[in-house]
Amino acid sequence: MAGAFCYNLFIMSEQQSLEQIRQIRIDKLTKIRALGVDPYPPRLDQERVLISFARQLSEGTVVFVAGRVSAQRGHGGISFWDLQDDSGKIQLCFKIGELEESVRELINLIDLGDIVGISGKIFTTKAGELSVQVSQTQLLTKALRPFPCSYYGLEDKEECCRRRYLDLMVNQDSKKVFVTRSLIIRYLREFLDERGYLEVETPVLQPLYGGGLAKPFKTYHNALGLPLYLRISTELYLKRLIVGGFEKVYEIGRVFRNEGVDRRHNPEFTILETMQAYISYQENMILLEQMVEFVVNKITGSTKVDFQGQVLDFATPWARFTMVESVKNIAGIDFMELPLEQAINEAEKLGVILDAHRRSSVGLVLASVFEDKVEPTLIQPTFIYQFPVETSPLAKKCPQDGRFVERFEHFVIGGEASNNYSELNDPLEISSRFEDERKKERLGDEEAHQSDQDFVEALEYGMPPTSGLGPGIDRLVMVLTNTPNIRDVILFPAMRPKVECDQSEA
Numbered sequence: 001m002a003g004a005f006c007y008n009l010f011i012m013s014e015q016q017s018l019e020q021i022r023q024i025r026i027d028k029l030t031k032i033r034a035l036g037v038d039p040y041p042p043r044l045d046q047e048r049v050l051i052s053f054a055r056q057l058s059e060g061t062v063v064f065v066a067g068r069v070s071a072q073r074g075h076g077g078i079s080f081w082d083l084q085d086d087s088g089k090i091q092l093c094f095k096i097g098e099l100e101e102s103v104r105e106l107i108n109l110i111d112l113g114d115i116v117g118i119s120g121k122i123f124t125t126k127a128g129e130l131s132v133q134v135s136q137t138q139l140l141t142k143a144l145r146p147f148p149c150s151y152y153g154l155e156d157k158e159e160c161c162r163r164r165y166l167d168l169m170v171n172q173d174s175k176k177v178f179v180t181r182s183l184i185i186r187y188l189r190e191f192l193d194e195r196g197y198l199e200v201e202t203p204v205l206q207p208l209y210g211g212g213l214a215k216p217f218k219t220y221h222n223a224l225g226l227p228l229y230l231r232i233s234t235e236l237y238l239k240r241l242i243v244g245g246f247e248k249v250y251e252i253g254r255v256f257r258n259e260g261v262d263r264r265h266n267p268e269f270t271i272l273e274t275m276q277a278y279i280s281y282q283e284n285m286i287l288l289e290q291m292v293e294f295v296v297n298k299i300t301g302s303t304k305v306d307f308q309g310q311v312l313d314f315a316t317p318w319a320r321f322t323m324v325e326s327v328k329n330i331a332g333i334d335f336m337e338l339p340l341e342q343a344i345n346e347a348e349k350l351g352v353i354l355d356a357h358r359r360s361s362v363g364l365v366l367a368s369v370f371e372d373k374v375e376p377t378l379i380q381p382t383f384i385y386q387f388p389v390e391t392s393p394l395a396k397k398c399p400q401d402g403r404f405v406e407r408f409e410h411f412v413i414g415g416e417a418s419n420n421y422s423e424l425n426d427p428l429e430i431s432s433r434f435e436d437e438r439k440k441e442r443l444g445d446e447e448a449h450q451s452d453q454d455f456v457e458a459l460e461y462g463m464p465p466t467s468g469l470g471p472g473i474d475r476l477v478m479v480l481t482n483t484p485n486i487r488d489v490i491l492f493p494a495m496r497p498k499v500e501c502d503q504s505e506a
Helices: 009-013 018-034 101-107 157-162 164-170 172-194 235-244 281-300 323-331 340-349 362-377 427-442 453-460 473-480 498-505
Strands: 062-075 078-085 088-095 115-124 130-141 218-221 226-230 248-256 268-277 304-307 310-313 319-322 382-388 401-412 415-422 466-469
Touching: 062 130, 088 115, 101 130, 157 164, 164 172, 172 248, 172 281, 172 473, 235 248, 235 268, 235 453, 235 466, 268 473, 281 304, 281 382, 281 401, 281 415, 281 466, 281 473, 304 473, 319 323, 323 362, 323 382, 340 362, 362 382, 415 473, 427 453
Parallel strands: 088 130, 319 382
Antiparallel strands: 062 078, 062 115, 078 088, 115 130, 218 226, 248 268, 268 466, 304 310, 382 401, 401 415, 415 466
């Protein structure tokens, strides 16, 4: 693939193929073993110090550091290498004439990308570079494939995702994204744990998928003779725990949706879902904005974030609009006051395309206009609430207007970032909603909710008034790391096999 790698300039000048380079390294491996050196030893000769710590030590201190050789250069009888570990980078200085013969023989067989342990004294070169003057070298791992050039890096975006290990080796910005991701998850846990939430785990393989409107991945359990689905949500199991007597629970986990791949969607992604008894969606709206503001402050030291040239302000409170208000602000029409045929006509005048399912009710027409015309305009953090009942089979109806449910989503940079509501706990009503979902399925809605009778039975034992949150973690990471594509915040995103890509290009 063009532009994927840039190798050491010497290697490139020799115009060697990757296989030739690999064979040269295998030959070196044989020579290393002939020296009586194990190129893959089970342990280090001594306890190492992190490079970041070694850089703080005074000159003359003897250290043992270990890491990957990321650069090699020579000057007369002196060789300089760069050694990097997870904490940083340091220069190594080899005064060839002062080394033991066994050390000289070994270092001549070490290449870029090899992992080594180094003993030596801390000193500063004439150029002012803090370095380690090497006395002993231990080869820890011989790399058989060449290291991407540290100057040009690994620039091909497809290769960065496909071979994340190489991306992390040479692209510090990429590594920082995933460190930040880990911190974001830590702070989400901190926020919830401090408020008395209990972290739980629920099944990934489920006999019925539910808790969202999405197409599932299907599998089969041989021993049980049972078809199973990868979960599309953790929601229904969290509600079972509320029935069981837990009052505040959450789960951070992978969910799976058999849908398209684009800059905001990956079929496998991470979601935080909470359930809390005895609160409504209005209280959860406050909790969500406070939680996101807390995490943003922890990561950036501010409530403001720069995303692709847009300054986003997560200071609470966020803007709030009903879905009807938001559409009326853009289109000047209250769709819920129109008969169905007129609502469809007005939507089509706006250029909104409606399939057979979306033409079946005014509420679905309203939701379609919102998604097409309003959602892309919601750049700053914004709550949209009171969704049409047809869009939300698991949410409780608004007492003041049964056409809507107590559901809210928050939006940022023109896209949905969480789905949240007061949970429907009337078992007879939810059975009726499930019947409505079957009708949608017959109209061609492949994402209709499944009828989970075991869940209905659980509700018949009684679930207190409950509200849940469902923010997507990947999209939060995108915003807080200024990353416009979801695949760049997932360590190993779903991708078409490389051989398939190459054949399609041909």
